[in-house]
Amino acid sequence: MSRLFIFAIGGTGSRVVKSLAMLLAAGVEIKAREIIPIIIDPDSTNGDMQRTVDILKHYRRVHNKIGFEKNNFFKTKISTLRSLTENLGAGSELSEVFRYSIDGSKEGRFREFIDYSGLDNTNRALIDLLYSNANLNLKLDEGFKGNPNIGSVVLNKFKDSDEFKNFASNFGQDDRIFIISSIFGGTGAAGFPLMLKNLRNADADSVANSDFLRNARIGALSVLPYFGVAPQKGGVIDKDTFTSKTKAALSYYKRNIVDNRSLNALYYLGDDVSQNYEYSEGQTSQKNKAHLIEMIGATSIIDFMNISDGDMENNGGKASSPIFREYGIKDAHNSLNFKHLSSRSFNQLFEPLTQYAYFNLYLKQQFEASLNEQPWSTRGNVKIDREFRNNSQFYNDSLVRFNNYFWEWLAEMSGNMRALQLFDQNVSENTLDKFVIGVEQKKSFWRIGKSWSYGFFDEKLNKAERSIGDTTVETKLMYMFYQATKAIMEEKFSDIV
């Protein structure tokens, strides 16, 4: 299996990567040996980006602590760019997190970035023609605020960065690249074609493995408008421009990407049913609710990795037969659940997401009560007891925090428009069989009219605990819950899984 480098550009890029991390944590399978996300966002305090970076950090910590024999939770390895290179000196500024910080954009204005005051009169006149005064005074560390004309200049710096050079030197012949961007904003719309151009035209003199890059299998997701922004007097972001910007960008993409055959696979995704988000021009206040489109966007990455090498051949830096894909839902309702997804999506997502959601539910509602009480907690040399719960850094600082994000992710998608309501997050022990929305569970002959209880869950945990040998406490925890939730699925959804 190959490695996958993901360039996530702008807020939408961050949110799609977040969804991908959630799917991978749940054990959704992707044919990649390792995933290296690189988030490109000049808005260093962007709420969406910071949240995604935090999620990836926790994911990585959990993954690095556990084994994967008969456990698919957190199975896929996610790495930082820095972690790929062993011999970087202490002084290296290569990011240990997942974000690329654009040189010169920090605390500067676009005017300073292009050295406006140092330009001669002719060039200055040209710049005045292309950019308004507001454009020139834009603070770059706040993002491009829907101005791709600024983004295209600033993001071009990426090819000179340590991150890009390091990425290129680590890039192998069989590795793949996926670029995520929105088409209707500023950062993504500008960054995507630039990124592609820099990859396909990598300079052999200054970039390592330039030949690999030119002929790399590259996929991209271009997200069309799927949310609006509440009107704001004097605001620079106007949702009425989203469609016209999209049209202009699509036209540009056709000429410079599609006709050029620069991509091996291009995924388009959008929705005409949308909700207005609170107005934000970026920074910490840009923390958009998770959305169905982002989760489907994450599945496009999985789909891309499922395409065989033979179907994505390149010749002289051009795709032999580019693939273009869209996505459709089975039933177009404003509120979707599992049964509205196509059978392919259902088969891909239902089992792992339900397993992981039940795992979360148990931790929230029952874990405390069963600690030190059930055999799975106290049996064997490795104990998952109250002491573990109180003192484990893995549990408290990584797993619980990741799971809180997972729970929040489900809740946000559920409350968004179009809503994706997969689970009823307010169930109690008496209604555990109603947790999965839209999918009927098998009734127990012995419990006519009653739901199964956490006692049933504990029994599956006790059984799972029996089958694990000597291992670490972290691996034991994840293994037990993976096996227990799998057994629940097989019993309660035996007609489906």
Next chain:
Amino acid sequence: MNDLFANYYEFFYTQTSNNFSTTLYDLGLYGTIGIVTILVALAVMAIFYFAINSSRFNKWYHWLLFMGITFTIVFLFTYLHPKGIALDEGYDEIGDNLFLMFGLINGLVASVYYFALSALFKRWSTNCSTTPF
């Protein structure tokens, strides 16, 4: 079998009441009582650890309840069964209190069996292997 259990019971209790012990021995009741005592303890233990084997019924007081059931069944059997046989066979001079005490003592013996069998077999129970300790 009767000799084996007669030695056993006489060692612990019935040697102090020779007539009572002789009657039980003569009627061949020691063997039946001994086997029933073991089988009841074994059966109740198996029901708790392997038939019910529930994560919602694996606390120490659940286990104690089943010990109580063992005690009660064995007590009633040890009290009523030999008394009925003895009366049928015309041994009506034996006092009721002797059967009662024998029943209580054998109930305790059954409880000890239940405890020992629990300690021996509980490890193979999925949901109760840590009950009661």
